[in-house]
Structures are given as C-alpha cells and as structure tokens.
Amino acid sequence: MREEDLGRLLTLAADEIRPERPATEGWERARRVRRHRRAGAAAAVVVVLLTGGTVLTLRPADPTAPTTPTTSTATPAPNTSPVQRPPEQLSYPGSPLGRLGDPVSASLSGRPVRQALALYQPVDPETGAEGRIRVLGDDGLVRDLDVVTPARTRDVSGNEAVALKVGSLSPDGRLAAFAQTDEVIVVDLTTAQVRRYALKGYLEHVLWAGDRLFVGDNDTTYELDRRTGATQTVPLSPWELVVPDRADRADGLLALGGLRDALTLSRLTSVADQTLRDDQPLDLRALPTGNRVNEFYGRGWQRGNEIAQAAWITTGGMDGLEGVAVLDAGTGAVTRLLDLGRDRWKGCCEVLGWDGDTVLLRHDPGGLLRWRPTTGEVTGVVRDLYGELSLAPR
Incomplete structure (x- = not known):
C-alpha cells in the first residue's frame, strides 16, 4: 500500500472517533457531582487509545468522597439586658x-x-x-x-x-x-x-x-x-x-x-x-x-x-x-x-x-x-x- 493511501485510511478512522467528546462529558459529569454534593474536586481520567482504527476509552473516575460542611443551628440569645x-x-x-x-x-x-x-x-x-x-x-x-x-x-x-x-x-x-x-x-x-x-x-x-x-x-x-x-x-x-x-x-x-x-x-x-x-x-x-x-x-x-x-x-x-x-x-x-x-x-x-x-x-x-x-x-x-x-x- 502506498504511503498516501495509508494516510487516507488513518484520516477516515480518526474522523469516526471523536476523542474530545468523552473528555468533555466526563468533566461536566464531575462538575455536576461536585455541585450536588458540595464536596472536593472529582478526578477524571480519559485515555484514548487509537490502534489500527480501534479506540479504547476509559470513563471518568468516581469523585472523591464528599465532605459536608458543618453549620451552626444556634440562634442568638435574646438581649435581656436592661439597656x-x-x-x-x-x-x-x-x-x-x-x-x-x-x-x-x-x-x-x-x-x-x-x-x-x-x-x-x-x-x-x-x-x-x-x-x-x-x-x-x-x-x-x-x-x-x-x-x-x-x-x-x-x-x-x-x-x-x-x-x-x-x-x-x-x-x-x-x-x-x-x-x-x-x-x-x-x-x-x-x-x-x-x-x-x-x-x-x-x-x-x-x-x-x-x-x-x-x-x-x-x-x-x-x-x-x-x-x-x-x-x-x-x-x-x-x-x-x-x-x-x-x-x-x-x-x-x-x-x-x-x-x-x-x-x-x-x-x-x-x-x-x-x-x-x-x-x-x-x-x-x-x-x-x-x-x-x-x-x-x-x-x-x-x-x-x-x-x-x-x-x-x-x-x-x-x-x-x-x-x-x-x-x-x-x-x-x-x-x-x-x-x-x-x-x-x-x-x-x-x-x-x-x-x-x-x-x-x-x-x-x-x-x-x-x-x-x-x-x-x-x-x-x-x-x-x-x-x-x-x-x-x-
């Protein structure tokens, strides 16, 4: 196979696989989890392997365990001072x-x-x-x-x-x-x-x-x-x-x-x-x-x-x-x-x-x-x- 034919085949294979889409969805999902739980940052790893027209995609990793901030429920004491x-x-x-x-x-x-x-x-x-x-x-x-x-x-x-x-x-x-x-x-x-x-x-x-x-x-x-x-x-x-x-x-x-x-x-x-x-x-x-x-x-x-x-x-x-x-x-x-x-x-x-x-x-x-x-x-x-x-x- 000539070199220019091999190049066209590799270009066609790359057009059908869009590696940026899994990465974008992964980060959006991580942000949604982060907003929902008000927790720390979520780690996401996306690895795209392109070998002979085959792509292996790893999904974003689960976010880290959330930490819930504590808020005081105490109400201010009444001001019963004479002044x-x-x-x-x-x-x-x-x-x-x-x-x-x-x-x-x-x-x-x-x-x-x-x-x-x-x-x-x-x-x-x-x-x-x-x-x-x-x-x-x-x-x-x-x-x-x-x-x-x-x-x-x-x-x-x-x-x-x-x-x-x-x-x-x-x-x-x-x-x-x-x-x-x-x-x-x-x-x-x-x-x-x-x-x-x-x-x-x-x-x-x-x-x-x-x-x-x-x-x-x-x-x-x-x-x-x-x-x-x-x-x-x-x-x-x-x-x-x-x-x-x-x-x-x-x-x-x-x-x-x-x-x-x-x-x-x-x-x-x-x-x-x-x-x-x-x-x-x-x-x-x-x-x-x-x-x-x-x-x-x-x-x-x-x-x-x-x-x-x-x-x-x-x-x-x-x-x-x-x-x-x-x-x-x-x-x-x-x-x-x-x-x-x-x-x-x-x-x-x-x-x-x-x-x-x-x-x-x-x-x-x-x-x-x-x-x-x-x-x-x-x-x-x-x-x-x-x-x-x-x-x-x-």
Missing part, C-alpha cells in the same frame, strides 16, 4: 401598618371604615408643607379624610402645628378627634359623620382613655362629655398624660413628668366625689450604674402594668441620647431602656403605642420601628414615612 440597642441593619418582616405609605384609593365619605388601624398626615421633610389626613382601614385600603379639613393648631404665642396628634385615634379605631382653637372636632370613621364641640382656648392636645376624651391647651386639661358637650378640668398637665391600656376601665389616669432627679409618676383616681392625686419619684435602681432617664417627651402609653415613653437618656455615662423607657406603672421602677444614640433628629423617636408586647415608635422620624423589650428585638415596620401618625392601640 438595649437596635441592630445596625434592620429587617422588615411585614405588617398591616406597612400599607401606610400606599396611595389613597378611596374617600372616607364614599367608603367608611369598619375600623381604622391608623391616621396619617404626610409632611414634606424639606418644606414642612402638610398633606391631607389619611385613614388606613383594617381592610388595607388608604382613604382620604374628605369630610373635614382640620386647621393647624396654635398656642397662645402663635406657634402652629399640624392638626393630627398621636392621641387622635380612639382605641377601637372608630373615632378621630382633632383639637382646634375654641373647638374640638370628632369624626365617626364608621359613618363619616362630623360633630363639633365648642370649647374655649388655644387647644392643641387630644387623648382617648377608653370612651373618655381629654382635650388640652398649654396648661389645662379638660374632659369632654361627648353626649352633652359639658367639660370638667383634670389636675394633670396635657403634655404629661399617659394613654391608658385599652383593656383597662380607665377610671384612673397616669402622668409622667419632671426633670432628672425630680422625675415623677403621678396617679389620679376618683373616690366618691373626690379626686385624689399621688406623686411618686421614679425608681432607677434596676438600671446599671451610669444609666438613667433625663426627661420624657411625647406621649406615654400603658399596656397592663407597663408604660412606654420616649425620653432623653444617659447610658454608659454618655448624656443626651435619644431613647425609650419602659417602667412599672405600679412602682415607678424603670426596667428597660432602648438606646437609640445621638445622630438623630432631636425628639426623633416618639412612642406611638403598643402592638401586643412590642412598642411602636417613630424613627428619625421617617420610619416606624417595633421594639420587644422582653427580648431586645428591634425590627422595621415601614420606611420613609414623613409626617404625623396616630395608631389604634392593639
């Missing part, structure tokens, strides 16, 4: 209140609520211009409060503020109250009916205690009888009143006030025809040395035997921090502090109520947080919500 701090990165597990930022989809007059979860009045953080008050119903819809447009409140010096206050929404989510100069407006959110009560003064504060409605100007607190329109004065500051537990009979009232070493818990009870007031100093002994409450601000909220309220605090010897305090409503002992630090807007973190065993509070102030004092857990509810909020306690 707690939020994590650097917040999680947002979801909440019905997360719809507060949704656009308006109905009017209250056209679609009254069965129960409101919250009232929200947007305020532009750059210009201070406020929008219309919105109503978040328990059906998840955001409504425009179109039946009334409350004016800004003002004090005797002419200082103004938006009409919506943290205490505007009643505990059952059915009524909304707005203090105005020389009157109080009450809206039935289930019927969209509006009623106005004449009451002299530069009124700024509203607060519900069960079915009782309290209204205040700069230094006087009135209790309004909504059936008759009659009022009586209450010897507690409208700035310091604590919102009672919605499950309580609300016969008594609590207030938190004072500065630093003169912080007090005041209790007002009615016995027969007499109103008795008891003032007791706050007890800070449950806190580690160097930790204290300097001054409360915003509205205090009671749940069972606990009160939560925003405050300026000292932790670890550092003064002037934003925080929230939880104290015993019976003894006045401060049991927990949430340290929110310095780098925030002054008065950033007003408490808005309780949701079960968690405290709801503003944050910086464009967000809403949830804090569980018993474990130290802090999570987000909604971001970038600028303006005033009033929540129905739950």
Whole structure:
C-alpha cells in the first residue's frame, strides 16, 4: 500500500472517533457531582487509545468522597439586658401598618371604615408643607379624610402645628378627634359623620382613655362629655398624660413628668366625689450604674402594668441620647431602656403605642420601628414615612 493511501485510511478512522467528546462529558459529569454534593474536586481520567482504527476509552473516575460542611443551628440569645440597642441593619418582616405609605384609593365619605388601624398626615421633610389626613382601614385600603379639613393648631404665642396628634385615634379605631382653637372636632370613621364641640382656648392636645376624651391647651386639661358637650378640668398637665391600656376601665389616669432627679409618676383616681392625686419619684435602681432617664417627651402609653415613653437618656455615662423607657406603672421602677444614640433628629423617636408586647415608635422620624423589650428585638415596620401618625392601640 502506498504511503498516501495509508494516510487516507488513518484520516477516515480518526474522523469516526471523536476523542474530545468523552473528555468533555466526563468533566461536566464531575462538575455536576461536585455541585450536588458540595464536596472536593472529582478526578477524571480519559485515555484514548487509537490502534489500527480501534479506540479504547476509559470513563471518568468516581469523585472523591464528599465532605459536608458543618453549620451552626444556634440562634442568638435574646438581649435581656436592661439597656438595649437596635441592630445596625434592620429587617422588615411585614405588617398591616406597612400599607401606610400606599396611595389613597378611596374617600372616607364614599367608603367608611369598619375600623381604622391608623391616621396619617404626610409632611414634606424639606418644606414642612402638610398633606391631607389619611385613614388606613383594617381592610388595607388608604382613604382620604374628605369630610373635614382640620386647621393647624396654635398656642397662645402663635406657634402652629399640624392638626393630627398621636392621641387622635380612639382605641377601637372608630373615632378621630382633632383639637382646634375654641373647638374640638370628632369624626365617626364608621359613618363619616362630623360633630363639633365648642370649647374655649388655644387647644392643641387630644387623648382617648377608653370612651373618655381629654382635650388640652398649654396648661389645662379638660374632659369632654361627648353626649352633652359639658367639660370638667383634670389636675394633670396635657403634655404629661399617659394613654391608658385599652383593656383597662380607665377610671384612673397616669402622668409622667419632671426633670432628672425630680422625675415623677403621678396617679389620679376618683373616690366618691373626690379626686385624689399621688406623686411618686421614679425608681432607677434596676438600671446599671451610669444609666438613667433625663426627661420624657411625647406621649406615654400603658399596656397592663407597663408604660412606654420616649425620653432623653444617659447610658454608659454618655448624656443626651435619644431613647425609650419602659417602667412599672405600679412602682415607678424603670426596667428597660432602648438606646437609640445621638445622630438623630432631636425628639426623633416618639412612642406611638403598643402592638401586643412590642412598642411602636417613630424613627428619625421617617420610619416606624417595633421594639420587644422582653427580648431586645428591634425590627422595621415601614420606611420613609414623613409626617404625623396616630395608631389604634392593639
């Protein structure tokens, strides 16, 4: 056979046998095993023998025995320290209140609520211009409060503020109250009916205690009888009143006030025809040395035997921090502090109520947080919500 004929025969034999295909499939198979078992590298050997037009192919070798990485299943221990701090990165597990930022989809007059979860009045953080008050119903819809447009409140010096206050929404989510100069407006959110009560003064504060409605100007607190329109004065500051537990009979009232070493818990009870007031100093002994409450601000909220309220605090010897305090409503002992630090807007973190065993509070102030004092857990509810909020306690 001539040399060129032998060359053609060898070329034909090589065309029918494709040695690169077994090698490629072997490596792909090894990679699949490696990904599936998350193990070490798999060895593959492919030997192609070409003798007289015959090819012997060895399949890839079995991969090496996998080693399964160990992962810890332990969960972080709850932060039961008396002084707690939020994590650097917040999680947002979801909440019905997360719809507060949704656009308006109905009017209250056209679609009254069965129960409101919250009232929200947007305020532009750059210009201070406020929008219309919105109503978040328990059906998840955001409504425009179109039946009334409350004016800004003002004090005797002419200082103004938006009409919506943290205490505007009643505990059952059915009524909304707005203090105005020389009157109080009450809206039935289930019927969209509006009623106005004449009451002299530069009124700024509203607060519900069960079915009782309290209204205040700069230094006087009135209790309004909504059936008759009659009022009586209450010897507690409208700035310091604590919102009672919605499950309580609300016969008594609590207030938190004072500065630093003169912080007090005041209790007002009615016995027969007499109103008795008891003032007791706050007890800070449950806190580690160097930790204290300097001054409360915003509205205090009671749940069972606990009160939560925003405050300026000292932790670890550092003064002037934003925080929230939880104290015993019976003894006045401060049991927990949430340290929110310095780098925030002054008065950033007003408490808005309780949701079960968690405290709801503003944050910086464009967000809403949830804090569980018993474990130290802090999570987000909604971001970038600028303006005033009033929540129905739950």
